[in-house]
C-alpha cells in the first residue's frame with residue numbers, strides 16, 4: 344500500500360543482491376512510495392546476483408561500484424544526479440562482509456589483513472559514501488542517509504566475530520558525520536539496528552538459525568522481518584523524521600531492552616535437561 348511518503352524524492356540504494364536482501368525490499372518500497380532511485384553494487388554482485396532483474400522491475404539504473412573505492416563512489420553520485428535529474432534526498436548503505444567470518448577465522452585468531460577488509464567494506468565505506476556525497480554536494484537539504492547495523496555493536500554475541508567491531512565503528516561514523524552534515528546542510532545520518540534476518544549476509548553468521556530462534560523468543564514483538572525493516576527505512580527517508588539524526592535506532596521487536604523473557608526462559612529450562620546426569624544433577628562444562 345502506498346502513502347506517497349517519498350513522492351518526488353530521489354534516492355541511491357547500495358546493497359541489493361537478491362530478493363532476500365534488505366536493500367531489495369527497501370528499493371521496492373521506495374519506488375512504491377513515489378521515489379525514483381538508482382541501485383549500486385559491486386560488479387561481481389551484479390554478475391552473480393539478481394540486481395539487474397530488480398532494476399528492470401523498477402525501471403531504474405544499476406551503477407557498479409565497490410563501496411571501498413572513492414572514485415567509483417563519485418561516479419555513483421555523479422551518474423545518479425544525471426539520471427534522476429538533481430540532488431538525491433536519501434541514501435541507503437546496506438553493505439556488510441567479513442572475510443574472517445567467511446574463512447571461519449575465530450575472533451581470537453583473526454587475520455589482520457582480513458580485519459582491515461571487514462572494517463573497510465562494512466564500516467569505513469559508510470564514511471566514504473557520506474564524504475563523497477558531501478564533497479559533491481549531492482544530497483539535498485533535509486536529506487536522509489541510513490546504514491544498517493546490529494546489536495552486536497553494543498553487546499557480545501557468539502559467532503558475530505569482527506563484524507561486531509565493524510558495526511560499532513559504523514554507528515560511531517553515523518554520529519560523527521551526522522553532527523557535521525546536520526550542522527552544515529541539514530542532512531540526517533542514522534543507523535537502523537535490525538533483528539537477525541535470513542539473507543545471504545545473515546546466513547554467514549555462525550548458528551544463524553539458533554540465533555534467530557533465540558532472538559525471536561526474547562523479543563516481545565518477535566523478530567522484525569526484512570519487509571518491516573524496509574517500512575522503517577521509508578519513514579526515515581520521509582519528511583516525517585526531519586529532526587531525527589545521529590541515532591542508532593533499534594528495529595528488533597524489543598530484543599535490545601529485554602534481559603530474559605518467559606518464552607526464552609521456558610526453552611532454556613528444557614534445554615538444561617540435555618546437560619543432566621541420570622540422577623537429575625546438572626552437569627556444567
Ligand SMILES: NC(=O)c1ccc[n+]([C@@H]2O[C@H](COP(=O)([O-])OP(=O)(O)OC[C@H]3O[C@@H](n4cnc5c(N)ncnc54)[C@H](O)[C@@H]3O)[C@@H](O)[C@H]2O)c1
Pocket residue numbers: 357358359360361363364365366384385388408409410411436437438439440464491492493536537538539540541542543544545546
Ligand atoms: N541479515 C541480518 O541478520 C542483518 C541484521 C542486522 C543488520 N544487517 C545488515 O544489513 C545490511 C545488508 O545485509 P543483508 O542482510 O541484506 O545481506 P545481503 O547479503 O543481501 O547484502 C549485503 C550486500 O553487501 C554488498 N557488498 C559486499 N561487499 C561490498 C563492497 N565492497 N561494495 C559494495 N557492496 C558490497 C553485497 O554485494 C550485498 O549486496 C548489512 O550491513 C548487514 O550487516 C543484517
